[in-house]
Amino acid sequence: EDKVVQSPLSLVVHEGDTVTLNCSYEVTNFRSLLWYKQEKKAPTFLFMLTSSGIEKKSGRLSSILDKKELFSILNITATQTGDSAVYLCAVENAGTYKYIFGTGTRLKVLA
Amino acid sequence: NAGVTQTPKFRVLKTGQSMTLLCAQDMNHEYMYWYRQDPGMGLRLIHYSVGEGTTAKGEVPDGYNVSRLKKQNFLLGLESAAPSQTSVYFCASRRVGGGETQYFGPGTRLLVL
Numbered sequence: 001e002d003k004v005v006q007s008p009l010s011l012v013v014h015e016g017d018t019v020t021l022n023c024s025y026e027v028t029n030f031r032s033l034l035w036y037k038q039e040k041k042a043p044t045f046l047f048m049l050t051s052s053g054i055e056k057k058s059g060r061l062s063s064i065l066d067k068k069e070l071f072s073i074l075n076i077t078a079t080q081t082g083d084s085a086v087y088l089c090a091v092e093n094a095g096t097y098k099y100i101f102g103t104g105t106r107l108k109v110l111a
Numbered sequence: 112n113a114g115v116t117q118t119p120k121f122r123v124l125k126t127g128q129s130m131t132l133l134c135a136q137d138m139n140h141e142y143m144y145w146y147r148q149d150p151g152m153g154l155r156l157i158h159y160s161v162g163e164g165t166t167a168k169g170e171v172p173d174g175y176n177v178s179r180l181k182k183q184n185f186l187l188g189l190e191s192a193a194p195s196q197t198s199v200y201f202c203a204s205r206r207v208g209g210g211e212t213q214y215f216g217p218g219t220r221l222l223v224l
Contacts, residue, residue, distance in 0.1 A: 004153075006153075031210075032210060034212060034213075041217060041218065042201060042215035042216060042217050042218055043154070043201075043215050044215075045212050045213075045214075048210065048212055050210060088153055088154070090153075090154075096167075097142055097159070097161055098156055098159060098169065099144070099154075099156070099213065100156075101146075101153035101154040101155070102153050103151065103152050103153045104152075104153050
């Protein structure tokens with residue numbers, strides 16, 4: 001059965017800290033891994049990763065995929081209170097076009 | 112270009128009542144999905160569709176039915192609502208092909224008493 005596991009479940013940091021969020025997966029016929037940020041509404045897209053070792057960056061956020069060890073990390077540097085959200089990881093099964101989501105990591109950034 | 116819209120935004124039902132949630136997209140996407148999200152959990156796939164007239168079951172399909180009569184619309188039906196169906200429902204759509212992300216609607220909050 002396809003599975004995506006995120007850790008930690010929740011995290012509290014202070015502004016300026018750097019955080020690393022983890023996503024491991026067991027998915028048959030992997031196509032892509034996606035990261036989303038969810039505040040009190042619909043998830044918003046952050047990154048899509050398809051190849052190992054290639055870092056994707058957007059401002060203070062970056063992410064990388066390891067297809068051999070079956071995991072991805074999302075890094076946020078110099079955190080701000082606006083980064084407080086639930087971060088979701090999802091993996092696409094290429095054979096079925098379905099996405100399997102992890103339960104998310106709830107990040108709270110204190111001023 | 113409205114993207115993905117969902118109707119209604121919020122609804123309260125009594126146990127045993129029926130209702131239909133509507134998802135509409137104006138991006139000409141082939142694939143559409145219905146998810147539910149419960150507190151402390153990620154998104155769980157209810158049903159999805161890879162094209163007009165086709166639907167398939169996801170992880171948690173029991174108690175729900177869907178229809179995709181038009182490419183732009185994906186309907187989620189609850190025939191006899193139960194309190195366990197209290198949740199936030201998200202619809203999403205995407206283009207055909209690899210390397211595509213989903214676009215999410217704003218969500219429908221459903222409370223079943």
